[in-house]
Amino acid sequence: MSADGSGDKQEQLDPLRDRPEDGPLTTNTGTRVADTDNSLRVGERGPTLLEDFHFREKITHFDHERIPERVVHARGAGAYGVFRPYESLAEFTRADFLQDPERETPVFVRFSTVAGSRGSADTVRDVRGFAVKFYTREGNYDLVGNNMPVFFIQDAIKFPDFVHAVKPEPHNEIPQAQSAHDTFWDFVSLQPESTHMLMWLMSDRALPRSYRMMQGFGVHTFRFVNAEGRGTFVKFHWKPVLGTHSLVWEECQTIAGKDPDFNRRDLWEAIEAGDFPEFELGVQLVPEEDEFRFDFDLLDPTKIIPEETVPVRPVGRMTLNRNPDNFFAETEQVAFHTAHVVPGIDFTNDPLLQGRNFSYLDTQLIRLGGPNFQQLPVNAPVTTVRNNQRDGYGQHRVHPGRAAYSPNSLAGGCPATASEAAGAYVHHQERVDGVKIRRRSESFADHYSQATLFWNSMADWEKEHIVAAFRFELGKVGDRRIRERQVDRLNHVDHALATRVAEGIGVAPPKAPVTENHGRTSPALSLAESPAETIATRRIAVLAADGVDGTDVETLRSALTDGGAIVEVLAPRDGEIRTADGGTLTVDRAMSTMASVLYDAVCVPGGEDSARALGEDGLARHYVAEAFKHGKSIAALGAGVEVLRGLNLPDVRLAEDGDGVVDDLGVVSGTDDGKAATVVAAFADAVAYHRHWARDSDRVPG
Template sequence: MTAPADRPHEPDGKQRQRDHYRAADPAGGPLTTDQGVVVDHTDDSLAAGARGPTLLEDFHFREKLTRFDHERIPERVVHARGAGAYGYFEPYESCAEFTRAAFLQDPSVRTPVFVRFSTVQGPKGSADTVRDVRGFATKFYTSEGNYDLVGNNFPVFFIQDGIKFPDFVHAVKPEPHNDIPTGASAHDTLWDFVSLQPETLHAIMWLMSDRAIPRSYRMMQGFGVHTFRFVNAQGRGTFVKFHWKPKLGTHSLVWDEAQECQGRDPDFNRRDLWDAIEAGEYPEYELGVQLVPEEDEFAFDFDLLDPTKIIPEEQVPVRPIGRMVLDRNPENFFAETEQVAFHTANVVPGIDFTNDPLLQARNFSYLDTQLIRLGGPNFAQIPVNRPVAPVRTNQRDGYHQSALHSGTNYSPNSLGAGCPAVAGPDGHAYTHYAERVDGAKIRQRSPSFRDHYSQAALFWHSMADWEQRHIVDAFRFELGKVGALTVRSRTVAELARVDHALAAAVAEGIGVPAPEAGADEPRKTAVSPALSLVAQRGDGSIRTRQVAVLVTDGVDAEQVTSVREALAAEGAVVEALAPRDGSVTGADGERHAVDRALPTVASVLYDAVLVPGGPAGAPTALADPDALRFVRDAYRHGKPVGALGAGVAALGALGADDLRLAAEPGQAVADRGVVTDTAPGPAGEPFLRAFTEAVAGHRYWDRPVARS
């Protein structure tokens, strides 16, 4: 396997995979042992007679079983379930003004990257769509060495000091007496911890929001979480926070969808990422930074070093500095996605740390974890971890050493001509930022870290009405599973210090008394529009959106074809679904292929649905119970719904009062994401334009409630 820099970016993933397997053994040679000994039989062990005992001298049997027994490596303690992809990063312009990092200087230079997305709490076998934080870790293979930007899809963390990390992870993991729940945050233990540790509240607000159930890794923001430091060639430092913004916008599932996806397709997010790259629909993200001059370190009403705080974008705008494109799937999940090792301390000249106490802990913990997971200190020689920059060290030996070293292995030396020698004062070597550090040795949190409620309140007040409803529902769901009423009440009391209306709404749903008003009075009611999903619509395209067209015998095939062609031209993926697989007979008497059978799918796997019509009086697809449920679910989840011809009348089965539907043929009507036109035959331009715009809008939460 070659190093990442040696692998060209190829568009045809499947052809590349076929070529890879051919290249592995182009002559079609025989099976061998690990030592290259040819094997003529691998189905039966060597035994003393047909029914006798297996003989230990069967070296092929022993090697095969031993290798199998040791195939698995320890799971990551957190971020165990993940998906990865290769790609490249390119800056928009030179960033020399504030950093000397080489990969941020020349827009014509593409830096190879590997990105791993992940859930945090669950094991490898859990589902993708659980309510959880998502990891967003990027390894830049730069000319100066590997740089790892290890982040999440939340800009804040649950704790301020790394010494609390074991406590938090123990609390959020399955409860120790019964190892339940799997793949979801613990109930009593997590909320007991939260109710006693108010610094968690800001991140908990994000966890209870729709940000915790992303529609896709391709539609998910990423954040560096901590405040880092840029350093330019003159040695001047600038505080920096990192932001990844997806080109397609930031979109989420709703909780009901997320739960059904866990059964319908537990690999929903991983499959989505893989399929998009294989189809040539490469995910793209913009890297932005918030820059704070060092002289403004104390210009805020919070501490820049506090990882439970954000810098509101209204105070410090995000400056776009480059873009990342993911254009290649891994060839082997274990060798690459499972063995990739990220480390917050993998930095390059021009990027340095701050005294964030959680960041300092991560700089220790990541390396310590990789030493046990990957078998020793030579994990950087695994191809996915190998830098493209030359590696010359005096570190030798250890488990899994693959390099053949010669010469001396100490410094200074004369026998090896002094090599490898330390770099001279030419500015290329990594130099730690010169910062005066002094103080008494104490175990004490800075007073500037003590406000645990203001930014939680900022997040709550920045949400749209429908986002607030979803947050309340999430709190009710999670706290409703907590057995200890004292924990429920104590958590609600903490929420009251964020916002009394929030606390009262949660209390009403979980059977505990609402707290008295007034605890939230010190909280500011400022808002930050950038925190709401409403502000994260993306580029307005419908590329890769999944659109279901419900068909049955007698369907107007011209309508289906016209919509399919129009949406596909805009980059959407359109599939025809019918009660049975195979084909349906259209109104034209011809057979038309079906992509999937309704019993094998569900509306939660699609972003929009269309109900075409047929001859007057003929039953539409909604005559099928599965199809009717499909449309009802899509409607109540706020998704775009379209109907043509006789399909418009069938939408009456939804029972949505006050919803405007088309009456005059050829006059398309769009009402809160429901687009209709009663005209028979191919869909007209007004309908196609309105339906495309509806799909681009993603969700519509202001529509009338449907009676079910």
């Protein structure tokens, strides 16, 4: 710990880490234990004795080792890391961690789904939490956000209603982790303010490929305050360095069965492998005098500031470089709170934010057993804590002395308050006048124009996915009146959208638009506008069988691994297979233990015997066909092209002898000898593109 009370978070945590190899098994009071497999009893077959204190302690602790799960954001994954600013932001904020590009601030990040329980799957259609705890020299700052920049409601008083509606229905506790049911759509169809958020939820933003490839947003408009007391409105953005990428809905449903821990496992394995996830922090800054220059209210959490209006300014980078040592102690017990702020960051009068500032603290009190939850190691700041707050559940500190109040003379007036110059937090001064009233500002009343902006900004394939999502979700709604009401809401967004959704769910399409589409777009809203040209950490399945061309496999593995991809050889059986030249090749996994949905791309190398076996293997054929249906890149070399040819992939041209390398809709093929390296290079470019949506995938069986 340094003289100013700051310190490295990992050094702070190290003495608290339990190391079982350092000594023998003991009770909680330190008594050494000789036998933990047999309870104390009268004779070998007699009754157990209550005097067996080790048995009673062990069972009692087990009976009480669960804490209430979070009401929302129950299922999550966490990681430690560091944040470093690019430059000083002293012009806008006095926040210490945003001043010096040479200083790293430790962080803990928790990603999460929202609606489901701890035991639900990772790949459900849902909002994702993106919460960052900065352990700054001035105390902890929590930037508690989501992977979508807006929310369903404008006022926190409606939050219990929203959560009750999206959770499993109370009469039968069904469905788990899904919004596709009557109560959710009943609620949102009666709330026009939810329309913009529904567009995001029905888009591929709700199906992230990875937590490492997911944007984050602070949602609310906050306020920076500089050393002179001048305020600047700010919206926070996290942008993944690997690009923003998503799955497709059919793929998500399959993954939920094949690997329900898909996103959590991906984050953990990437960090363990040294492929540290990185995110760039950006801000949109609005001078206080410009608060009312927009055609929406800056305090409305259902609105964005279009990036064409106020560009996002990159201000720093976060790198996640260490996994937690214990999920419960760290990821489960970490406590975020929107009101954990530091000097230089303040609130606005956003009515949803104001409510969160109360609710987050309230939930931690019951979930973590009382008011001392911030003493838990993962929550403890790196700066020194001194106050007169005493006792309560989970009190870990020993406070000497008689004075637990302020002011006092018995303790020399300590701990004493600090001045603003000495780093004390001072709230931004803002004049507020008005009468007590339960009414929302008229400036919050436009519920559709930004939903239309989102729809207009989508690529054609994104629009197709949104229509399909509405049809799936509303198709699960039993009450026809709810379906009709939601179609009416969509007609305020775009008439063609409402008509297409209506036609898919069996209700009458609206006869005419309510309002004409304003035609505005914001390219930054489309996933198609932000590709990242890299194959780093992409998982690629190489299908092989006895007789595979070992040179092809090594060419694939070498080139793709050099690009940062993760290459795994899958075969009909585990162990080893024969290569065409009489050698052996170690198999990474048996095809039956994995699935194409767990990979970003699929490749079939050459070797006539291998290609013949794979072409007759239904599972191998399914790997390729499913990857094609989901828009993934596919490659085939030499005889491996015949495996693809046997699938009759629609409207795809495959290489013939003498063609060289053919790349058609992300399907890369080459039959000529000596072209393996060229095929692999084209394949890597296709993988970096992420998905190829121009394919006619509807003709491929699901």
